[in-house]
Amino acid sequence: MTRRPVSDEELERYQTLRNLMESVLESSEDGIVLVNEQGRIIAANQTFRRFYGLENRDPLGLDLQDTRASAQCRFEDPAEAVTLFTEMFTLRDPVIRRSLQLLEPEPRVISFYARPVIDHDGRTLGRISIHTDITEERKLQNELVQAEKMASLGLLVAGIAHEINTPIGSINSNNDILIRSVGKMRDFLSCAQCPPEVSENPEVIKIMKILEEINQNNRMACDRIINIIRSLKNFARLDDSEKKKVNIHDGLDSTLTLVHHQLKNRIRVVKEYGDLPEIECYPNQLNQVFMNLLVNAGQAMPEQGTLTIKTFRDRDSVVVTISDTGVGIAKENLRRIFDPGFTTKGVGVGTGLGLSICSKIIQDHHGKIEVESEVGKGTTFTLTLPLQL
Amino acid sequence: MSQADSITILLVDDEDMVLTSIRSFLAIETDYHVLTYTSPRQALSDLDHHAIDLVISDYLMPEMDGITFLSKVKEKYPQAPRILLTGYADKENAIKAINDVGLYQYIEKPWNNDDLHLIIRNGLEKTILLKRLEQKIHEVEKAQQELGEVQKQILRLFQ
Numbered sequence: 001m002t003r004r005p006v007s008d009e010e011l012e013r014y015q016t017l018r019n020l021m022e023s024v025l026e027s028s029e030d031g032i033v034l035v036n037e038q039g040r041i042i043a044a045n046q047t048f049r050r051f052y053g054l055e056n057r058d059p060l061g062l063d064l065q066d067t068r069a070s071a072q073c074r075f076e077d078p079a080e081a082v083t084l085f086t087e088m089f090t091l092r093d094p095v096i097r098r099s100l101q102l103l104e105p106e107p108r109v110i111s112f113y114a115r116p117v118i119d120h121d122g123r124t125l126g127r128i129s130i131h132t133d134i135t136e137e138r139k140l141q142n143e144l145v146q147a148e149k150m151a152s153l154g155l156l157v158a159g160i161a162h163e164i165n166t167p168i169g170s171i172n173s174n175n176d177i178l179i180r181s182v183g184k185m186r187d188f189l190s191c192a193q194c195p196p197e198v199s200e201n202p203e204v205i206k207i208m209k210i211l212e213e214i215n216q217n218n219r220m221a222c223d224r225i226i227n228i229i230r231s232l233k234n235f236a237r238l239d240d241s242e243k244k245k246v247n248i249h250d251g252l253d254s255t256l257t258l259v260h261h262q263l264k265n266r267i268r269v270v271k272e273y274g275d276l277p278e279i280e281c282y283p284n285q286l287n288q289v290f291m292n293l294l295v296n297a298g299q300a301m302p303e304q305g306t307l308t309i310k311t312f313r314d315r316d317s318v319v320v321t322i323s324d325t326g327v328g329i330a331k332e333n334l335r336r337i338f339d340p341g342f343t344t345k346g347v348g349v350g351t352g353l354g355l356s357i358c359s360k361i362i363q364d365h366h367g368k369i370e371v372e373s374e375v376g377k378g379t380t381f382t383l384t385l386p387l388q389l
Numbered sequence: 390m391s392q393a394d395s396i397t398i399l400l401v402d403d404e405d406m407v408l409t410s411i412r413s414f415l416a417i418e419t420d421y422h423v424l425t426y427t428s429p430r431q432a433l434s435d436l437d438h439h440a441i442d443l444v445i446s447d448y449l450m451p452e453m454d455g456i457t458f459l460s461k462v463k464e465k466y467p468q469a470p471r472i473l474l475t476g477y478a479d480k481e482n483a484i485k486a487i488n489d490v491g492l493y494q495y496i497e498k499p500w501n502n503d504d505l506h507l508i509i510r511n512g513l514e515k516t517i518l519l520k521r522l523e524q525k526i527h528e529v530e531k532a533q534q535e536l537g538e539v540q541k542q543i544l545r546l547f548q
Contacts, residue, residue, distance in 0.1 A: 165476050166404050169499030173410040176502045180417055226499055 031110075031131030034117065037124060039063050039089045051131055053105040064089040076101035087114055088129045099134060109138045137261055144295065151288060151357050161229050168229065172222040179215045182208070243389060245278040248286060248318065252309060255290040262298045267305050274312035280389040285361045289369075292354040293322045293381050300326025300379060317367075320383040328375040337371065365389060395520075396513060397422045397439055401432050401458060402447035402474060407498075411445070414502050415509075429458040436465050442516045443509060445472040445496075460490040468519060470512035472496060 006014075025032055031048030035041055044059040053072025062070065068085050075081040080100050087095045095114040102108045114129035186208065189199045198204060256269065263269065297307050305325040312319050329337060333344060338359040362369040366386050373379040398421050402408050408425040415423050424439060426432035429452050444462050448455040459471040470493035487495070494508045 162476060165498050166407060170404070170406040170410045172499050173414060173502055177410070177413050177417055180414075184417070229499075 029133070031112075031133075032128065033059075033088065033131075034126055034128050035089050036126040041067065042126065048131060050105075051102065051108065051110060051133070072105055073102055074104040076103055084112070088112075088127065092116065092124075095129070099138075107135075108133050109135045140261060144291070148292075148354055148357070155357065155360060164225075164229055168222065168225050171218075172226065175215060175218045175222055178211075179219065182211045182215060186212075242282075243280060244283055245280050246283050247276060247278050248281070248320065248385075249273055249276065249311065251283055251287045252290055252311075252320070255287050255294060256309075259291065259294045259298060262295060263307065266303065267298060267301055267307050270306060270308045272308065272310040274310075276311055276313055276318050277387060279318055279385055279387050281365055281385065282361075285364070286385075289358045289361050289383070290320075290322075292358050293383075296354065297322060297324035297326065297379070300324045300328070302327075305378075314384070316388075317384050317386050320385070321380055322383075323378060323380040325378040328377055329371070329373040329379055330375055334371065334373060338369070396420075396443075396517075397424060397441045398509070399424050399426075399432060399436075399439075399441045399444040399462070399469075401426045401429050401445070401450070401455075403427050403450040403452075404447070407447065407474070411505070414505070418502075418506060419509075421509075429453050429455075433458070433461055436462065441466055441469050442520075443470050443472070443512050445474055445509075448473055448475045456485075456490055459492070463490055468516060470494075470516065472508060472512065474498060474500070 025043060025045040028045055028047060031051045032043070032045045033041060033048045034043040041059045041062045044054065046055075049055050049059060051073070052067075054067070054070060056072070057070050059067070059070075064085055067089070068081070071085075073081075075084075077100075084100055094116065095112075097111055097113045099109055099111040102110055110131050111134045112129055112131040114127055117125045117128050119125055188194055189204070189208070252271075252273075294307070301307070301324055308321075308323040310321045310323070338355050359369055362383060362385070366389065368382075368384040370382045370384075371379065372382070398415065400408060400411055400423055402411075402425075405427055408427065412423050412425050415421050424432075424435075424441070426435075429446065429450055441462075444459065444466070446455040446458050446462075450458070455473050455475075459473065462469065463471065471490060473492055473495040475495050476498050493512050496505060496508060
């Protein structure tokens with residue numbers, strides 16, 4: 001390539017382009033940093049500087065060492081920081097998306113990736129890395145997980161409270177009977193007909209005293225257990241809202257809004273709502289089912305896909321189908337997907353309780369939940385709910 | 390005493406321990422005759438052999454629920470007060486049943502023996518009063534009949 005004089009016009013065009021590129025970089029909500037082959041920063045937008053506390057320093061020209069020294073930030077896991085900066089500056093290979101927890105200057109969860117920058121001739125010019133603030137997203141995700149955990153805990157607690165109730169009721173009553181019986185015995189011992197050999201016998205006096213003491217003790221113990229069960233019942237009822245007549249389209253729509261961030265732009269949502277009457281149900285619980293199925297559908301489509309929600313009336317029931325065009329469920333797993341604890345999502349993603357809770361809730365509504373799936377094609381869940389509960 | 394002697398209570402719960410507890414309590418505090426069943430079906434088929442004055446039933450039982458059971462008892466003994474013993478989370482059903490089967494009261498588990506006693510006593514009061522009334526009517530009828538006989542005899546004497 002030979003150098004030739006640059007005309008004013010070209011210079012102006014170059015300036016305009018430069019300004020444009022700069023504006024694009026600066027207005028991005030993602031942190032963007034470019035590092036050259038020598039491992040020095042050649043561009044860093046303000047978002048990047050903000051994330052890592054580099055606002056007071058011009059980052060241009062900084063290398064790995066300088067950046068680590070001047071960045072006013074603190075990571076939850078300091079080893080992560082080393083990895084992050086090393087990968088940004090030195091590695092040749094692309095870095096797939098991963099997330100980090102920042103504590104300072106602001107507590108943030110950052111998701112970043114890095115790739116080589118290659119010019120038209122295939123030469124590596126350096127590296128670009130993009131840093132996205134996923135704090136809100138992560139928070140919502142955690143809330144969802146938490147909601148799922150609370151729901152399953154609620155079921156567990158309700159089950160335990162229910163199971164303990166009858167035996168403790170019996171023990172409590174029996175203890176009351178013992179107290180009454182011992183009281184009657186005491187009356188008998190102190191009445192005139194009772195022979196003094198009995199009423200004044202030291203062994204009898206001792207046994208009566210022990211009986212009365214342990215009965216009182218048992219009464220306190222029972223009261224405590226009954227109180228604990230009462231609080232457990234209250235806990236389990238927390239999310240158990242009132243039975244109401246509602247149009248389930250409202251529930252579907254509000255749940256869609258909640259899971260929107262998980263579907264983002266990659267998944268097309270198609271709503272084929274029929275004309276539905278209001279149904280008698282526990283709306284909060286049904287929304288929990290919708291939430292589970294919609295999130296599952298989103299997770300089944302890691303790339304692009306279509307999520308179809310169809311509703312219609314079938315005699316005395318309403319039917320909701322939720323279909324995805326995702327990875328599908330293997331035949332051998334299909335049978336077990338409603339079992340508590342069964343998951344194929346791997347540790348940390350699913351608890352394996354979501355669908356078992358769904359199935360429980362639908363059962364409680366005297367409805368049906370069915371699944372059809374083909375590997376590679378997608379999955380359809382069908383909910384059938386009676387109009388009257 | 391003589392009143393209570395004639396009182397029969399039917400108690401049904403699929404849990405034997407509940408039956409034992411309530412039966413023992415009533416044995417120590419009252420003179421009621423208590424029939425206990427773990428099977429509502431058996432209890433119904435035995436209804437022909439005993440007259441009952443009050444019935445207490447658990448709600449959740451495998452054979453049939455307490456409300457169905459109580460409504461069947463009602464067919465045979467409409468005057469016997471019906472008490473539903475409910476476990477956790479059955480309260481709503483119990484309240485429904487108050488109207489459906491004309492429930493006298495419901496008691497939540499774990500129950501309090503004093504409350505149980507009071508509810509049974511109040512429930513029985515109505516039955517006892519009705520019984521007494523029947524008895525009095527019967528006595529009056531009998532007295533009237535006797536009086537009629539005497540009257541006839543007197544009339545015969547004068548003839």
